[in-house]
Amino acid sequence: xxxxxxxxxxxxxxxxxxxxxxxxxxxxxxxxxxxxxxxxxxxxxxxxxxxxxxxxxxxxxxxxxxxxxxxxxxxxxxxxxxxxxxxxxxxxxxxxxxxxxxxxxxxxxxxxxxxxxxxxxxxxxxxxxxxxxxxxxxxxxxxxxxxxxxxxxxxxxxxxxxxxxxxxxxxxxxxxxxxxxxxxxxxxxxxxxxxxxxxxxxxxxxxxxxxxxxxxxxxxxxxxxxxxxxxxxxxxxxxxxxxxxxxxxxxxxxxxxxxxxxxxxxxxxxxxxxxxxxxxxxxxxxxxxxxxxxxxxxxxxxxxxxxxxxxxxxxxxxxxxxxxxxxxxxxxxxxxxxxxxxxxxxxxxxxxxxxxxxxxxxxxxxxxxxxxxxxxxxxxxxxxxxxxxxxxxxxxxxxxx
Amino acid sequence: xxxxxxxxxxxxxxxxxxxxxxxxxxxxxxxxxxxxxxxxxxxxxxxxxxxxxxxxxxxxxxxxxxxxxxxxxxxxxxxxxxxxxxxxxxxxxxxxxxxxxxxxxxxxxxxxxxxxxxxxxxxxxxxxxxxxxxxxxxxxxxxxxxxxxxxxxxxxxxxxxxxxxxxxxxxxxxxxxxxxxxxxxxxxxxxxxxxxxxxxxxxxxxxxxxxxxxxxxxxxxxxxxxxxxxxxxxxxxxxxxxxxxxxxxxxxxxxxxxxxxxxxxxxxxxxxxxxxxxxxxxxxxxxxxxxxxxxxxxxxxxxxxxx
Numbered sequence: 272x273x274x275x276x277x278x279x280x281x282x283x284x285x286x287x288x289x290x291x292x293x294x295x296x297x298x299x300x301x302x303x304x305x306x307x308x309x310x311x312x313x314x315x316x317x318x319x320x321x322x323x324x325x326x327x328x329x330x331x332x333x334x335x336x337x338x339x340x341x342x343x344x345x346x347x348x349x350x351x352x353x354x355x356x357x358x359x360x361x362x363x364x365x366x367x368x369x370x371x372x373x374x375x376x377x378x379x380x381x382x383x384x385x386x387x388x389x390x391x392x393x394x395x396x397x398x399x400x401x402x403x404x405x406x407x408x409x410x411x412x413x414x415x416x417x418x419x420x421x422x423x424x425x426x427x428x429x430x431x432x433x434x435x436x437x438x439x440x441x442x443x444x445x446x447x448x449x450x451x452x453x454x455x456x457x458x459x460x461x462x463x464x465x466x467x468x469x470x471x472x473x474x475x476x477x478x479x480x481x482x483x484x485x486x487x488x489x490x491x492x493x494x495x496x497x498x499x500x501x502x503x504x505x506x507x508x509x510x511x512x513x514x515x516x517x518x519x520x521x522x523x524x525x526x527x528x529x530x531x532x533x534x535x536x537x538x539x540x541x542x543x544x545x546x547x548x549x550x551x552x553x554x555x556x557x558x559x560x561x562x563x564x565x566x567x568x569x570x571x572x573x574x575x576x577x578x579x580x581x582x583x584x585x586x587x588x589x590x591x592x593x594x595x596x597x598x599x600x601x602x603x604x605x606x607x608x609x610x611x612x613x614x615x616x617x618x619x620x621x622x623x624x625x626x627x628x629x630x631x632x633x634x635x636x637x638x639x640x641x642x643x644x645x646x647x648x649x650x651x652x653x654x655x656x657x658x659x660x661x662x663x664x665x666x667x668x669x670x671x672x
Numbered sequence: 673x674x675x676x677x678x679x680x681x682x683x684x685x686x687x688x689x690x691x692x693x694x695x696x697x698x699x700x701x702x703x704x705x706x707x708x709x710x711x712x713x714x715x716x717x718x719x720x721x722x723x724x725x726x727x728x729x730x731x732x733x734x735x736x737x738x739x740x741x742x743x744x745x746x747x748x749x750x751x752x753x754x755x756x757x758x759x760x761x762x763x764x765x766x767x768x769x770x771x772x773x774x775x776x777x778x779x780x781x782x783x784x785x786x787x788x789x790x791x792x793x794x795x796x797x798x799x800x801x802x803x804x805x806x807x808x809x810x811x812x813x814x815x816x817x818x819x820x821x822x823x824x825x826x827x828x829x830x831x832x833x834x835x836x837x838x839x840x841x842x843x844x845x846x847x848x849x850x851x852x853x854x855x856x857x858x859x860x861x862x863x864x865x866x867x868x869x870x871x872x873x874x875x876x877x878x879x880x881x882x883x884x885x886x887x888x889x890x891x892x893x894x895x896x897x898x899x900x901x902x903x904x905x906x907x908x909x910x911x912x913x914x915x916x917x918x919x920x921x922x923x924x925x926x927x928x929x930x931x932x933x934x935x936x937x938x939x940x941x942x943x944x945x946x947x948x949x950x951x952x953x954x955x956x957x958x959x960x961x962x963x964x965x966x967x968x969x970x971x972x973x974x975x976x977x978x979x
Contacts, residue, residue, distance in 0.1 A: 579674075580684070
């Protein structure tokens with residue numbers, strides 16, 4: 272496939288060529304095991320510590336030893352939650368939200384079903400904002416850990432994590448946040464924060480896949496998920512994925528440099544795309560909270576058509592996007608995020624996410640703006656829910672549903 | 673991304689017969705927007721000849737749902753209503769060169785819309801048929817009768833397959849036990865299908881694995897001559913007739929075209945909702961007798977008839 276227009280950066284990003292350059296010597300030249308007592312190992316150990324400092328800087332953490340390298344967001348999420356439960360065995364409750372990533376939700380469901388934990392899933396309103404009253408009501412000294420994402424991957428909606436963390440502290444609960452989508456896009460200073468643990472993933476910020484990190488605040492009770500060697504100060508056993516760790520370090524350094532651009536140029540492109548589509552296409556709307564969201568994310572629900580069909584036609588036009596539709600995932604329900612916000616089924620199936628990055632250009636956005644209205648019109652001409660001549664929805668109630 | 677065949681892509685990117693058919697005298701509507709796919713099938717049937725002169729569709733759904741609808745209209749135009757009724761979701765999927773298992777429900781939706789449209793044409797109340805079966809999956813509104821049809825026509829054996837083909841049980845999962853009950857019932861009824869459906873032709877099931885004989889004989893089965901093959905097919909169908917006749921129907925061999933074996937079902941079998949299941953049974957029997965894969969099709973699908 273030729274180089275198309277890639278607007279699916281919340282799914283994964285391109286490895287920055289500078290990141291790759293930093294990584295390459297680790298495969299063939301500096302291939303030693305950092306645990307080894309010789310020069311081959313020492314060279315790699317130094318690189319890993321350099322990378323740790325870059326991640327520390329990006330997060331604004333007080334100490335580099337607060338960074339534990341993992342295999343990615345899911346491992347970080349699982350480690351954080353299981354650690355808190357093991358560290359506080361008498362507390363049998365967990366608080367999370369209905370719109371979390373499966374890396375958190377599926378684990379909580381498992382803990383609820385198989386381990387007898389009580390899980391509070393805090394609902395959201397129709398703009399994706401957290402129900403703060405429900406959160407306050409769920410907090411108690413029985414809660415071992417609160418795990419609530421910093422920003423939602425589908426809509427980009429940002430949660431007030433700092434406030435949530437402070438409230439969790441008041442009842443003595445550990446506060447963890449899945450910040451996979453927000454690291455590199457939102458400035459952070461964890462040194463001054465009440466957040467105890469934070470998950471990040473390399474491949475969302477132009478590092479390779481298979482690398483991530485868990486921030487663990489100094490002094491927090493921690494229990495490792497993987498036991499074995501003494502790597503990562505015995506908090507995550509297993510020989511370090513040195514090339515990827517160095518890649519993450521380089522990517523963190525670049526993310527800090529480009530943070531301003533993400534919030535100015537990339538944000539402006541996102542806004543341009545969104546406004547142009549809303550102006551050109553009838554019966555569509557932005558999902559989530561447009562006033563408080565990631566600068567690169569735009570999720571538009573196109574009513575009366577289905578997301579997979581939209582993606583296939585976009586792909587044919589060389590444009591890569593993503594959908595909360597049931598059909599794209601092979602599951603049979605539209606995304607849990609769309610359902611949690613109460614987005615009507617007429618629109619949830621057509622929810623389409625465009626996620627930009629610093630690689631995105633204005634020419635690309637112009638091209639997408641030119642193509643999208645035609646695609647939507649074509650699919651609506653096939654839809655029994657759309658009245659072609661009138662350009663508006665119509666009644667359609669099949670015999671069984 | 674789904675691995676769609678070129679045929680699926682062709683029918684998705686350039687759908688045939690999409691839009692509204694103003695002169696329609698038969699309309700079938702199935703699915704719903706909550707399910708994520710819905711289809712309105714419109715037919716124009718000649719009242720004298722019973723031939724479907726034209727067909728159009730409107731579909732809300734994914735790529736394979738639109739492709740299945742498009743394929744369906746192409747397959748039925750020029751056929752009589754009764755010929756069209758022998759069409760199953762498998763035929764739609766085969767016409768498209770296959771669908772990913774998770775997408776088979778799109779072909780089922782096509783077949784169901786066709787049944788609904790023809791019921792509408794004949795003035796039958798499609799709901800009656802619907803009420804026959806107990807509503808099993810509340811999330812997607814799938815009843816026992818529809819699961820039975822899908823299981824019979826496609827030789828399904830597991831809960832997972834039922835979900836892939838009908839969507840039933842794909843959401844809240846509380847109906848899984850009920851689906852398994854329906855599945856067991858159907859499998860018990862069509863007991864003959866059971867062992868053969870376990871493993872594809874040409875592979876060996878666990879039950880058939882035996883220790884190697886110390887003195888291995890040349891194992892290759894002698895290849896049948898065309899005459900022997902034809903006789904084998906004829907005798908296999910003769911063997912099956914008494915059983916089918918007991919149900920008030922009959923089966924007759926019409927033609928053999930390579931791997932395609934055309935038969936005609938008559939009596940109680942023609943137009944019966946289980947006719948596809950009978951076809952499947954005949955096919956299993958022939959595959960077993962011949963030791964090669966063949967496809968049993970209704971005579972109405974013979975190339976000479978195709979318009």
